Amino acid sequence: MGRPLFRLGKRLGLCASMVREGVSLADIGTDHGYLPIWLSLHGRISRGIAADIRPGPLCAAEKNIVRWKADKITTRLSDGLKEIQPEEADDIVIAGMGGELIARIIRDASWLKNREKHLILQPMTSFAELRSFLLEEGYAILREEAVLEERRAYSVILAVYDPEAVNPFPGYAHIGGIDASTQAGREYLKARAISLRKQAIGLRCQKKLEEADEIENIVSLIIERIEEGRKGEEM
Template sequence: MSLELKGRLKLIADKVPECGTVADIGTDHAYLPIYLIQQGRCKKAIASDVRIGPVQVADRNILKYKLCDVIETRMGSGLETIEKNEADAIIIAGMGGTLLTELLEADAEKVCGEAVLVLQPMNDLDVVRKWLYHHNFNIFDEELSAEGNKIYCVMAARFDGQNKGYENFQLHVGECLIKKQDPLLLSYCEMKVRQINRVLGQLEDMRDNDGLLNHYQSLKSDYLKLICQLDKGKS
């Protein structure tokens, strides 16, 4: 019996390189470790979560797919459940970007090595990219996935110790997405402009908001410029 993944989870799995051990932080149902083992992408997996409920669900699924000998569940917060250099690839997905970076910061020494990070923040992607750049990571791949009316971004990064300069807009739209002309990038930018318009509408009713207004107006302008470039590329 094999497990099938679609959409966001499938894209996350696709970004995991063939390796010895993968760690899925915040595993929930352990679908990613199960799939990766079945596909022969890794030999062993660690499925960890901070809550007992998801760990128990993961245990049941691992038992169901008869993978108890190669997938180990652990309970704990973030990266505290693994040792440094224990995993060749580390997945952190399905949580807010601010929380995700807090987990990285709490155990930075565990990710500043050879492991590939596969990250899928639900929001605040700029916060995640900024953390990675400031800690000398190379974001070597990004790709978008659509589910319903939402578009998710999956990024792959590895520590290389090189200090990289970046422009502010690169924190909001990853350089890889622009270089590869991701098929969903135009829709993603249009979605972000709609979100910014809603924020601008709220800010207009507030006092002493000149700084925020300027920030969002500048960000909107950058998105519109990219939309124009992408439209030209299609014609």
Template sequence: MPLSKRLSAIAKLVIPGAGVADIGTDHAYLPIYLVEHGVATHAIAGEVNQGPYLAAQDMIQRASLQSSISLRLGDGLAVLQPGEVETIVIAGMGATTMTDILNACPAVVQAAKRLVVQPMIGAALMRQWLTKHRWAICEEELIVEDDILYEIIAAEPGEMPAMNSLLYEIGPVLWRQKHPLLEYHMTQIIKQYKKIVENLKLSKTTEAAERCQRLVKKIEELEAWRTCL
């Protein structure tokens, strides 16, 4: 079964020829693809919900990959032992949920060679977490699928150089490489902030007014950066 554009982009960012864990695997499409195509030597598919777990079990059995893919029912990284895999993939969740998962099992995280994350919302928060916990962002990708823009981030152990705070929003690698979708990406960020500003203007509180001012300044900075593309 061919992967979606989003999962295909994630697949390209795992360390080839090694083990991979897919946390929140759903139907196990990603680990099945990685093992079938020889990208991963073995995979661990983690799922916390019974329904998707059973669906993944069925898909793995249909692919006859029970010996190469270990399907585990459990919460987040609790399904892993430190060092079992080189790449940990967490995709399709909000950044807050992702950081909670990572914070819950520090030994598992520290033993990994690469993290590949695809937050549905809160990519800036995800980049801040990676930087704070000494994960250096090494690759980033933007994918549009079904009119939705997805941000995919790969990081490896290491220190991130000091960078402008706007790059947590934009993506340091996306900016450095001038990704083809970068202007569209920045326009989407600006639109989101403008919408928040309009909603804040409806409030009469001092806190709302102060936040509105901060966001207006950020919008101006983002628009200035966008003109450099």
């Protein structure tokens, strides 16, 4: 394809980098539609559906599709994947939403339990809840990376249904597949540790000492991971 027409931010850029070449894509909660439009304009996908639960964002996505002449992208009013047929999407992106909503959307689409389907997930909150859900449902994390955008660290998860490949370790729900040898990975883990430590302080105030201890143990695991990652980078 020709010259790049617009830039994706780093967060959506990382999501885009996990989409396989030539696939059909469904972008759930597309809002402005930038991700599927960008991928289509760069010849990276064969077709795409920009889906959203609200008509307002879809209208914005439609305007952008026309503006950028991205005629391989169509829009769809849909709560999660309810209006998407399994044969319409090989790769599914669900980005910029809470982890619990992402888990609900996946749970409601049992056809995602197919090794051929790739899920690219970018939760804004409830990260551990999402990873625990994936683990319980047999979705393995094939890849997870963090990225820094406007001084905030985001993580993007590439998951696929493969119960045999699920390989949890202590702290898995909080650490996932994050690579701590990158600065973004360490920043992401540091933010998680700070948030968990605040939670542990709250629990101590409420005299829930066992729960507080459990969370402090996870914080220690995260700090260990950060230290290992820092050493790994120096080597």
